[in-house]
Amino acid sequence: MKHYPVGVFCDFDGTISKSDLIASIAYEFAGQAGRDLVRRIQRRELSVREGVEAIFRAIPSARLPEITSYTEQLTVVREGFDQLVSGCIQRGWLFAVVSGGLDIFVHPVVQAYRSEIEVFCNHLDASGEYLSIEWDVTCDDLCDGGCGLCKPTVLRRFKPDNDVQVVIGDGVTDLKAAKEADYVFARDSLLRVCREQGIACTPFESLAEVIPTLEQEVSL
CATH class of the missing domain: 3.40.50.1000 (HAD superfamily/HAD-like)
Known part of the structure; x- marks a missing residue:
């Protein structure tokens, strides 16, 4: 190397x-459950891995194009x-x-x-x-x-x-x-x-x- x-x-x-795009996706596409999971990650009640996996398990794969478009617009x-x-x-x-x-x-x-x-x-x-x-x-x-x-x-x-x-x-x-x-x-x-x-x-x-x-x- x-x-x-x-x-x-x-x-x-x-x-x-x-922007914190993971949190934004959670709020926009995983509803109240996503908000709760982000708070639990921030309070270190859940590991990052546990919390992020749970957020995306709540979102249907068919919404991926929407998520991609949403993050493109949100990224500054x-x-x-x-x-x-x-x-x-x-x-x-x-x-x-x-x-x-x-x-x-x-x-x-x-x-x-x-x-x-x-x-x-x-x-x-x-x-x-x-x-x-x-x-x-x-x-x-x-x-x-x-x-x-x-x-x-x-x-x-x-x-x-x-x-x-x-x-x-x-x-x-x-x-x-x-x-x-x-x-x-x-x-x-x-x-x-x-x-x-x-x-x-x-x-x-x-x-x-x-x-x-x-x-x-x-x-x-």
């Missing part, structure tokens, strides 16, 4: 995309995304999208960079009567399980080939990865939980803030 001095591992829902890319990705590529850094989200809305956004970045996300399977998830990265032996896509497992895969690992995220699903990282950029729920647990992190709004901050504060 190629050596990258810096590995940047970036969440998608709520981070690259301004956060400011600075192109600057961040192109900046990582120019510096010889790894940029990886590490998302518990779905290929139907992750791939269109990152398509222009697919040959130069890594993308980890889940596949939405419409082969049965109801939708199901094919999980891209399952938990390794060092994880306590329950991840929808195991972000710390991805970081550990690249650890031997990175000098510094950076996590960018917004939600509780990014917390395990934040604990593994050397440097964390956080907003929203992840920022709150990192502060509660004493995990060092830098708040952000635009993704254009990431590289200048790293070059100023981190020994590269």
Whole structure:
């Protein structure tokens, strides 16, 4: 595997995309049951994997075209995304999208960079009567399980080939990865939980803030 001095591992829902698309799909297509499941995931009463599987089991596969169209209309890319990705590529850094989200809305956004970045996300399977998830990265032996896509497992895969690992995220699903990282950029729920647990992190709004901050504060 190629050596990258810096590995940047970036969440998608709520981070690259301004909207949390899984939650939005749950609200729009799974009704009150979807709302209840999202709340239970956020309160950590259900693992991400359990909750997301339950959400999509409640949605008929025949609605997939509606979901695809809905997410296309809803996706708004956060400011600075192109600057961040192109900046990582120019510096010889790894940029990886590490998302518990779905290929139907992750791939269109990152398509222009697919040959130069890594993308980890889940596949939405419409082969049965109801939708199901094919999980891209399952938990390794060092994880306590329950991840929808195991972000710390991805970081550990690249650890031997990175000098510094950076996590960018917004939600509780990014917390395990934040604990593994050397440097964390956080907003929203992840920022709150990192502060509660004493995990060092830098708040952000635009993704254009990431590289200048790293070059100023981190020994590269």
